[in-house]
Amino acid sequence: MRISNRDEEYVRALGNVIYNVRQHKGLSQEELADKSGLHRTYISQVENGKNMSIDAFLHICQSLNVIPSDILKTAEKGLKYYESK
Known part of the structure; x- marks a missing residue:
């Protein structure tokens, strides 16, 4: 099942927020991967809005x-900001 363009934008916004939080906390993708039990390439995909399961999202947040x-609210605010431009 293909998701809508709007949903794809939301997933990209979520990935961007996760990237910013990770950077703010001074973690590398490898460190976040180790802490969350996910593979570094998966973290990269998440941050680039390519792939994310609910389970992975919860592990990353934890x-x-x-x-x-x-994270969801911040991503939504970001989308509204870009839509208003």
Whole structure:
């Protein structure tokens, strides 16, 4: 099943937020992968908006010590910001 363009944009926005949080916390993709039990290339895919399961999202949030709803809200705010331009 193919997701809509809007959903693809949302997944990219989520990946961007995860990337920014990881950078802010001073973690490499490898370190986040080790903490979350995921592969580094999977983390890269997530940050590039290519791939993410709910389970992986929750593991990443836990590893970054962030509340999942905060990541979702931040991604949504980012989308609204870009849509208003």
